[in-house]
Amino acid sequence: MNIESISLIKVSEDILSIIKQNKQPLHGKLSFEKEVIINTAKNILEDASYFSQKDPAAEQSIEYVYHSYSAFKAVMYYRISHMLYSIGQQDEQLYYLKFLAKSISEKAKVETGIEIHPAATIGVPFIIDHGIGTVIGETTEIGSRCYFLQGVILGSEGIGNNESGKRHPTIGDDVEIGAHVRVLGPITIGDCVKISPYCVIRDSIPTGAKVVLNTEYQLKMEGQGSILVYGVVATDKDTIAIYGENLKDLQASFICSSDTRHRVSTHVVENSNRVLSIKINVFAEIPDNTFEDKNAFKDISLVLKKKDDVVLIINRCKAIQKILYHQVQEKNTAITYVHQR
Structure with missing residues (x-):
């Protein structure tokens, strides 16, 4: 018309x-x-x-x-x-x-x-x-x-x-x-x-x-300085880089749902005010083949702490999901499968 x-x-x-x-x-x-x-x-x-x-x-x-x-x-x-x-x-x-x-x-x-x-x-x-x-x-x-x-x-x-x-x-x-x-x-x-x-x-x-909104940030900044996260990027097969402000002295760990019972260890390899790089290793206590589905990783959250206070939780981060998925798919990945008895 x-x-x-x-x-x-x-x-x-x-x-x-x-x-x-x-x-x-x-x-x-x-x-x-x-x-x-x-x-x-x-x-x-x-x-x-x-x-x-x-x-x-x-x-x-x-x-x-x-x-x-x-x-x-x-x-x-x-x-x-x-x-x-x-x-x-x-x-x-x-x-x-x-x-x-x-x-x-x-x-x-x-x-x-x-x-x-x-x-x-x-x-x-x-x-x-x-x-x-x-x-x-x-x-x-x-x-x-x-x-x-x-x-x-x-x-x-x-x-x-x-x-x-x-x-x-x-x-x-x-x-x-x-x-x-x-x-x-x-x-x-x-x-x-x-x-x-x-x-x-x-x-x-x-x-x-x-x-694009890839993640959801939940902030609890009681007594802490203003911590900002601009993005989370996979920089290697086992490493993520978090970019932002006031990131120094943060400690990183993962939380996950009881359904999948994931166990993920982390090691900080670089820590400055603007960049926090974390190496990730996956361990599992689940039946075989659970990791074939990418959705198995969707409930894992990255927790950033300063001393005992949780300052930031990053939910459903695609960069983290990508690393975890590819780690378990690699033929020579360092994953230990412990089957349920």
Whole structure:
């Protein structure tokens, strides 16, 4: 279905209708230049067209997206509220339009479960798919052709009493952000970046990067310095390297489920503030062939301790799983099988 299936006149009329429905009665008659309404309508149509192309469920129908997608409606309401907010920001006599813009934004939040501040700057086209729980903060800047899923938060680093000024992220062009991602603070996400679900981003990401959450970190830092882990990499057939900050003097060990009864020994071969290298040896007290299944290693967790306090637990680490699996598959691996009696 082509873009003419919903005309600019139709969208322009809908824009005016939405404005009138949310008009605050004390501010008199509203008037807008025709060109402003038409440009906003064009942006809305471009959003709908892009959505119909990128989402297979939309069946390439602009009309289907326009009339039935609540996530698209949230973006449409944003375009209208942003138009009003921008006019109110530029003209002191029309300052009240900022109140109207926020009113429309709040209505969209209630109707769609998506909150986009009208002051945010979002390029065209833009897609929020599904969308429930998505929040886009006031000073956010988003480029063109970006695609977000549900639960994405583009927020500030603090909770209350944040400083005014730029405090939300800047997102480049052609960025895809998966469900429940948090991007926090005035950082920059480069063009063509893909962020997998559930990532928490606090540092700028370069153009073309792909951010994947391989592990889950559980932190208990009572009385300890701030320990950060940036990644865990298999550097050899029996060695992993943990990269981060304040890693010196950490001791490493493994915990595992009682089902598989794995026994894994560790030996620290390098320990600095930024790198912790650990050699791994596997011993087993299980029947033969248990290690043929890669899933046998999925419940092993790496525990990092400083003295007697657990400071970090790394769960389901792919680098560790890879080493353990290949160790038991090697013909000459140093594994002792002790069969159950």
